[in-house]
Amino acid sequence: MKRAMLFPLIFLLTFTLKVAGQADEDPPESPEFTLVTINPANGQTVMTWIASPSPDVAGYVVYLYKDGEGYAIDTIFDPHATSYSAVRQGTSYYSESYVVAAIDYSGNISPLSNELGTIYANSLTDTCNNRIVLKWNKYPSLPSEVTGYDILVSVNSGAYYLAGHTSAETTEFLFGNISSGSDYCFTVGANLQNGLKSVSNKACVSVMVQKIPRWINADYATVNDNDEISLSFTIDPTSETDLFSVERRQGFSGTFQQIAQISKADADNVSYTDKTVVKNTVYFYRLAAINSCNIKAAYSNVASGMIxxxxxxxxxxxxxxxxxxxxxxxxxxxxxxxxxxxxxxxxxxxxxxxxxxxxxxxxxxxxxxxxxxxxxxxxxxxxxxxxxxxxxxxxxxxxxINETVTVPNVFTPDGDLKNDLFKPVLTYTPVEYRLVITDRQGKIIFDTTAFLESWDGRDKAGDMVNEGVYLWFLSIKTPSGKNISRTGTVTLIRR
CATH class of the missing domain: 2.60.40.2060 (Immunoglobulin-like)
Structure with a gap:
């Protein structure tokens, strides 16, 4: 049973007569307690109620309610009063519950009203996940149902704005993407079905977290002279992270696996050489920044080797x-x-x-x-x-390229820029070379040791020779040391 204790009223008029000579011993009816909220502007706890319908109400008593007992904290000597406000220091540290009772001119106290309590919100910085965890107690759903909670936030003493909304059954909210060195204050507001709202205390926290990189740039994944893959990553210079994970994926599908962990203080660049690659295999790489909670908090873009x-x-x-x-x-x-x-x-x-x-x-x-x-x-x-x-x-x-020799068997030195020159086609630069061309009588017409020099159909005097078949003799020493000697004929045709 709800009980009222420590009633401190002192009335000038301690009784009234219901009937001549008879004292009034009937207590008034209870008021209906409608709302408890905290004014975020001044921190005062504000209570409102619907007045008792009894005609002889002299005022109201406000009680702190704990463990089924009511402890009077103030009396309002006004029969028309429907609200009360005061600074309650405890609401900054925990939820406080209250009840209200009506009192008549004879000192009779009504039964205690329904119980309502403040919303106590508490914020905790979760640096490992770069967020703030906000928790609160449920607001009572009597006499009006709670339909949900609004979470407002102020950053660095700025204006409050809506950070999110939760259902009536949820009492936790995660606020992410916080910034080191910033101050955050939150209030939680319970939306009631009757249109009223109960607001919590201010839950404030100053954030000091390790700065993770805002970006990591994969500069390159390049194959070095040892067929290893050299990696380079540039780190956001404002980062405070000093531990990194090098991750690799083989081929165009699959998952990334850590292949190295690198500790480097004040890092603005991280380099690594992957010496475990399989030749002619495509690999993909990325770098992860590991925060102070040993969580991979930021990733680079992907870099791929070129094969x-x-x-x-x-x-x-x-x-x-x-x-x-x-x-x-x-x-x-x-x-x-x-x-x-x-x-x-x-x-x-x-x-x-x-x-x-x-x-x-x-x-x-x-x-x-x-x-x-x-x-x-x-x-x-x-x-x-x-x-x-x-x-x-x-x-x-x-x-x-194989050491091959191909010798044409016909050419047409007629000045049309098509097949005007004759020379053997080699797939290499010979160590030694000699080409000799003679007519059928054995007269030397062309003789060279320069493998790039071609015969244009002229003799040694510079005169054009006649159409016909000519003999060639070729002697070559290849880069591999092989000696090649060949002979054959070429037909000269003029068109």
């Missing part, structure tokens, strides 16, 4: 590579480099969507030193939002 492959078809070498992924900018171009024995040099470029390139063997065969030619491809980045220009390189892919 260059080749095949020979007829007189062409066909190069093919996978496109580079996934810069924060875009690929501006691909550049093709070739080494025919004197070191790599750029021979051509390709557009950002191209992934193939062909090389004519006859166009390069006289530049070869040892019958072997190698290639690699680079990709360049443009439009990076952080001003970083990535550059990456594929593996080196080599082709061995």
């Amino acid at each position: 260059l492959q080749n095949k020979t078809e007829g007189n062409e070498i066909l190069l093919a590579w996978n496109r580079y992924r996934e810069w924060k900018g875009t690929v501006s171009s691909y550049r093709i480099y070739m080494d025919a024995g004197n070191g790599f040099s750029e021979i051509s470029s390709a557009g950002p969507v191209d992934t193939t390139f062909s090389i004519s063997i006859p166009d390069i065969m006289y530049t070869l030193r040892n019958g072997r030619v190698c290639f690699y491809v680079t990709a360049s980045e443009t439009g990076n939002p952080h001003g970083i220009q990535g550059e990456t390189r594929s593996n080196i892919s080599c082709v061995t």
Whole structure:
């Protein structure tokens, strides 16, 4: 049973007569307690009620209600009073419950009203998840049903705004994306079916969290001279993170797996070389920043290695590579480099969507030193939002061109720029070379040791020779040390 204790009233008039000579001993009816709320502007606890319908009400007593007992905290000597407010220090630390009773002029106290309590909200910083956890107690659903809760937030003493809404059964709210060094204050408002609202205390917290990177840029994943993949990542310079995880995925599907953990204080760049790669396999990489709670809190974009492959078809070498992924900018171009024995040099470029390139063997065969030619491809980045220009390189892919000799059997030196010259076609640069051409009588018409020199159909005096069949003698020493001697005929035709 609800009980009222410590009633402190002192009335000037302590009794009235119901009937001549008879004292009034009937208590008035209870008021209906409608709302308890905290005024966020001044921190006062505000209570409202519907007045008792009894005609002889002299005022109202406000009680703190604990464990089924009412402890009077104030009396309002006004029969028309329907509200009360006061600063209650405890509401900043816990929920307080109250009841109200009516008192008549004879000192009779009504039964205690229904119980209502304040909403106590408490905020806790969850730095491991970069959020604030807000919790509160349920507001009573009598006499009016709670329909839900509104959560308001103020950042750095700014204006309060609606951060979210929960159902009537939910008493927790997660506020994310918090900033270190900022102050956050929250209030929770219970929306009641009758249109009223009960507001909690202010729950404030100052946030000091480790700054995780706002961005991590994967600069490149490039194949080095040892067929390992070198990685570079640029870190947001405002970050306070000093622990990172290098993750790798093999192929175009599957999940990323950690392959290394790197600790580096004040890091603005993280480099790593993956020495466990399988040759000619496409790998994808990313870097994760690990916060002080050992949680991977930020990731870079993905970087992919480029694998260059080749095949020979007829007189062409066909190069093919996978496109580079996934810069924060875009690929501006691909550049093709070739080494025919004197070191790599750029021979051509390709557009950002191209992934193939062909090389004519006859166009390069006289530049070869040892019958072997190698290639690699680079990709360049443009439009990076952080001003970083990535550059990456594929593996080196080599082709061995067989030491072959092809000698034409007819040519037409008539000045039409078609088949006007005669010389053997080699797929390499010979160590030694001699070509001799004679007529049928054995007279030497042309003699050279320069493998790039061609016969144009003239004799040694510079005169055009007649149409007919001529003999040639070829002596070569190949780059591999093989000696080749051949002879044959060529027919000269003038049109």
